[in-house]
Amino acid sequence: MLHSALINVMVKAARRAGRSLSRDLGEVENLQVSLKGPANFVSAADKRAEEMLYSDLSKARPGYGFIGEEGGTREGADKTHTWIVDPLDGTTNFLHGIPQFAISIGLQREGTMIAGVIYNPATDDLFIAERGKGAFLNDTRLRVAARKQLHDCVIACGLPHIGRGDLPLSRDEMTALQPRVAGLRRFGAASLDLAYVAAGRLDGYWERNLKPWDIAAGIIMIREAGGIVSDIQTSGDPLITGDVVCGNETIHAELTKILRPLKT
Ligand code: IPD
Ligand code: CA
Numbered sequence: 001m002l003h004s005a006l007i008n009v010m011v012k013a014a015r016r017a018g019r020s021l022s023r024d025l026g027e028v029e030n031l032q033v034s035l036k037g038p039a040n041f042v043s044a045a046d047k048r049a050e051e052m053l054y055s056d057l058s059k060a061r062p063g064y065g066f067i068g069e070e071g072g073t074r075e076g077a078d079k080t081h082t083w084i085v086d087p088l089d090g091t092t093n094f095l096h097g098i099p100q101f102a103i104s105i106g107l108q109r110e111g112t113m114i115a116g117v118i119y120n121p122a123t124d125d126l127f128i129a130e131r132g133k134g135a136f137l138n139d140t141r142l143r144v145a146a147r148k149q150l151h152d153c154v155i156a157c158g159l160p161h162i163g164r165g166d167l168p169l170s171r172d173e174m175t176a177l178q179p180r181v182a183g184l185r186r187f188g189a190a191s192l193d194l195a196y197v198a199a200g201r202l203d204g205y206w207e208r209n210l211k212p213w214d215i216a217a218g219i220i221m222i223r224e225a226g227g228i229v230s231d232i233q234t235s236g237d238p239l240i241t242g243d244v245v246c247g248n249e250t251i252h253a254e255l256t257k258i259l260r261p262l263k264t
């Protein structure tokens with residue numbers, strides 16, 4: 001499958017950082033048994049992957065801005081383009097040797113997401129999207145699932161943990177959704193949750209309090225697969241609010257209708 005030069009740059013960078021994470025995953029599995037545990041090692045793996053991505057992307061597109069989870073914002077001479085990058089999304093999974101994590105690279109032009117690559121090196125799932133050109137998983141064109149009844153749907157969510165997020169609100173959301181769906185899932189890597197909705201593996205997904213690097217690439221993935229993705233309360237840009245809900249048009253509307261009134 002032929003992709004644009006831009007997508008090729010992103011895929012090459014994701015695959016190189018992916019090889020580094022895969023090597024490090026092997027080491028993490030060894031470190032699990034040590035008393036000190038692998039936490040410091042994982043944060044080094046994370047930073048190493050981000051530096052590789054920064055180096056490859058800025059070499060290929062000099063001047064673009066770069067927002068990375070680890071290194072913060074690096075301004076570029078070109079104020080219209082910004083990479084939004086999570087070098088390791090799903091850190092807790094990675095730390096525990098669970099193969100559900102990804103590198104997420106989004107490209108924004110003047111406030112609009114124009115390209116996204118999400119790559120899980122453990123499964124070799126490579127999700128690609130480019131504005132106006134569709135979304136793909138390993139060269140197969142993606143389309144969101146067509147189910148219209150919530151009770152037939154498998155829906156993913158985020159779960160806030162100690163010290164982060166609104167736990168009572170999350171419990172209210174579970175209480176409201178659990179009896180209405182075929183299955184609720186919590187996978188632990190927001191970028192992959194969004195990519196799975198784009199691929200029709202999941203029918204919908206919502207989560208609050210995310211960061212731009214968790215969702216930038218996933219937003220364009222959903223849109224290019226024909227889905228709807230928005231903020232939960234306002235239907236505005238989730239990249240700005242950090243709260244996200246998505247699915248096909250019907251399921252997005254159903255989820256929004258249930259979730260919105262729960263936040264007072
Ligand atoms: C996290 C994952 C997780 C989500 C968290 C994110 P990280 O990103 O996407 O699924 O629930 O809120 O922070 O920390 O693993 O890059
Ligand atoms: Ca993340």
Ligand code: CA
Nearest residue numbers: 069086088089
């Ligand atoms: Ca991360």
